[in-house]
Amino acid sequence: MTRTGFVIANLFRKKTRTILTVLSVIMAFLLFGLLQSLNSIFSAGADFVGATRLMTQARVSFTQALPLSMLPKLESVPGVARVAYSQWFGGVWQENTQVFTFAIDPERYHDVYPEWVLPEEQWKAFEHTRTAMIAGKMVADQYGWKVGQKIPLSSNIYPQKGGSKSWAFDLVGIYDGKDETWRKQTNAVFINHDYFDEANMFGKGRTNFYILKLAPGTDAAQVSKTVDAMFENSPDETKTQTEKDFNLSFVKQIGDIGLIVRWILFAVFFTLLLVVGNTMAQSVRERVPELAVLKTLGFTDGSVLGFVLAEAVALCLVGGVIGLILATLLGAMVEQATGGQFRLNVNGVIWAIGIGAILIMSFAVGLLPALRARSLKIVDALAGR
Numbered sequence: 321m322t323r324t325g326f327v328i329a330n331l332f333r334k335k336t337r338t339i340l341t342v343l344s345v346i347m348a349f350l351l352f353g354l355l356q357s358l359n360s361i362f363s364a365g366a367d368f369v370g371a372t373r374l375m376t377q378a379r380v381s382f383t384q385a386l387p388l389s390m391l392p393k394l395e396s397v398p399g400v401a402r403v404a405y406s407q408w409f410g411g412v413w414q415e416n417t418q419v420f421t422f423a424i425d426p427e428r429y430h431d432v433y434p435e436w437v438l439p440e441e442q443w444k445a446f447e448h449t450r451t452a453m454i455a456g457k458m459v460a461d462q463y464g465w466k467v468g469q470k471i472p473l474s475s476n477i478y479p480q481k482g483g484s485k486s487w488a489f490d491l492v493g494i495y496d497g498k499d500e501t502w503r504k505q506t507n508a509v510f511i512n513h514d515y516f517d518e519a520n521m522f523g524k525g526r527t528n529f530y531i532l533k534l535a536p537g538t539d540a541a542q543v544s545k546t547v548d549a550m551f552e553n554s555p556d557e558t559k560t561q562t563e564k565d566f567n568l569s570f571v572k573q574i575g576d577i578g579l580i581v582r583w584i585l586f587a588v589f590f591t592l593l594l595v596v597g598n599t600m601a602q603s604v605r606e607r608v609p610e611l612a613v614l615k616t617l618g619f620t621d622g623s624v625l626g627f628v629l630a631e632a633v634a635l636c637l638v639g640g641v642i643g644l645i646l647a648t649l650l651g652a653m654v655e656q657a658t659g660g661q662f663r664l665n666v667n668g669v670i671w672a673i674g675i676g677a678i679l680i681m682s683f684a685v686g687l688l689p690a691l692r693a694r695s696l697k698i699v700d701a702l703a704g705r
Contacts (some may be wrong), residue, residue, distance in 0.1 A: 324547040331472025331631055334603070335676030338635070346646065348592045352585060352649025352674060353666045359581040371540035373432065375566035376530040376547055379557040382566075383408075385526035393531055397546050399538035404428035405527040407513060410477035413463060414584045420459075420508040421473065423516035423527075426452075432533045435502045442467075442493030450515040453489035460494045460544050467491055473509075478520040487519075529566070589681070600632050604689040612698045625694040630684025633679070640678035644671060 331338050359554035376394065394403045404425060411421030423691075430436075432681040436637065438446075438454065446452045455465055465471060469491045477484045489511055497503035517524055532547070534540060544560040551558045604611070611624055651664030 328634070331605075331634060335433055337599060337602075341424055341596055341635060342642075343638040344592060344595050345636055346643040348588050348680075349640045349643025349674060350647045350650070351588055351643075352677065353644050353670055354664055355585055356670045356673065357647070357651055357664045357666050371562045372534055373563050374532040374540060374544055374547075374560050375563055375687045376532060376558050376560045377528065377566070378547075379559045382528055385523060385528055386530070386558070388525045388527060390530070390551070390556065391487045393550060394532060394547065397532075397543060397550070399535050399543045400532050401429045401535040402428065402533040404533070405433040405513070406531065407516065407527045408477070408485070409473075409511060409516065410475045411509060412474040412476055413461060419473065422508060422510055423473075424510050425511040425513050426510075429510065429531075435498045436495045436506075438493050438495040442495075445492040446510075446512065449490060450512055451488070451490050451520075452492045452515075453509060453511045454493040454495055455509045457494055457496045458505070458506045459509055460491075464489055465494070467494060476525070478516070480519050481521050483521070525573050534559070563624055566642065580685060589677070593681065593685060596632070596635065597688075599635070600628070600685050600689045603631070604628060604693055608696065611693050611696055615696065615698050621694045624696070625690045628690035628693045629683070629686045632690070633682040636678050636682040636685070640681075644674045659693060 376386075376473065378386055389407065391403060391405070394400060405428070407423040409421035409423050411419040414417045425444060431441050443456065446454050453471060453473075458467070470488055471491050472486060472488050474485050475487060476485070495506060497506055513527070532543065534543060540562065547560045548558050614624055614627075615621070648666040651666045654664045
């Protein structure tokens with residue numbers, strides 16, 4: 321029997337225990353790959369390369385409204401072809417089902433987002449009907465909405481002038497996306513901003529954020545700097561970023577994502593060290609007489625130490641690599657399912673960190689049992705002492 325065969329045979333002396341331990345390692349490194357890729361998304365800096373639209377919000381938070389009087393100034397910025405604006409409505413369907421609802425200017429939004437597919441007559445109906453609403457195909461299919469229906473929505477933020485939080489809108493259109501990527505994003509509802517601004521109890525003439533459509537060949541980073549400099553030291557300081565960074569900022573509102581991810585990974589790997597370490601220690605304890613026989617047959621202390629360390633490395637390496645492969649595949653599936661909006665990219669850097677973690681963990685769980693095996697006295701081991 322070769323040395324490699326000997327190590328594998330020892331690993332599978334207790335098949336159930338080994339399989340369960342490997343599954344624990346697989347799950348740990350599956351989580352590691354996915355969480356590390358998630359952390360890299362939120363830790364990345366602003367990326368203006370290839371951006372065709374920018375989002376301008378209040379510097380403090382997107383929940384702080386900006387005045388509509390900013391519109392002409394934004395349109396005057398070199399490189400800005402068209403400006404739209406959007407107000408978060410806080411829509412609720414039926415009892416407590418949240419619906420992504422935004423109050424917009426139909427004409428401007430149509431110009432800025434040509435990716436939304438809607439018959440022109442429905443765009444016109446949306447523009448000229450004050451109580452109009454259009455819904456994404458995913459939302460309409462989910463709730464069984466049809467064009468021509470009166471859709472009741474509540475707002476958990478904006479009551480009407482009479483104090484009621486119940487609103488009613490005329491569904492004049494159901495929009496779709498131009499391709500598969502955009503079709504997977506039809507999960508929002510849009511209402512007419514003029515009607516919303518007129519009927520709501522407070523906050524007149526304001527919006528949550530502006531969408532700046534850039535002219536071809538425009539330097540997005542320069543436009544961002546120009547816009548923010550324009551309102552610097554004013555009562556309405558701004559923060560301008562790409563759509564991708566803006567979308568991520570929504571999620572960041574729940575807290576420090578990076579810190580949360582690090583603590584989860586710490587808990588996962590601490591538990592894994594205990595599980596795998598216990599497996600290796602128990603395995604060596606069960607084979608003390610056999611290790612003594614190996615020394616009797618002429619194997620050196622270093623060889624015995626190497627056998628035990630090799631078992632630990634094999635156990636962690638198999639589980640770790642399988643876990644990283646599964647994380648890579650699952651990340652690609654998530655990216656495809658979300659139309660590229662949520663990119664869990666388990667890249668080469670994450671793989672390198674993962675392999676390093678595998679090796680460190682292998683020595684951490686295998687070194688003490690290996691040293692114990694190395695220091696065994698043949699007489700004492702054979703005597704069961």
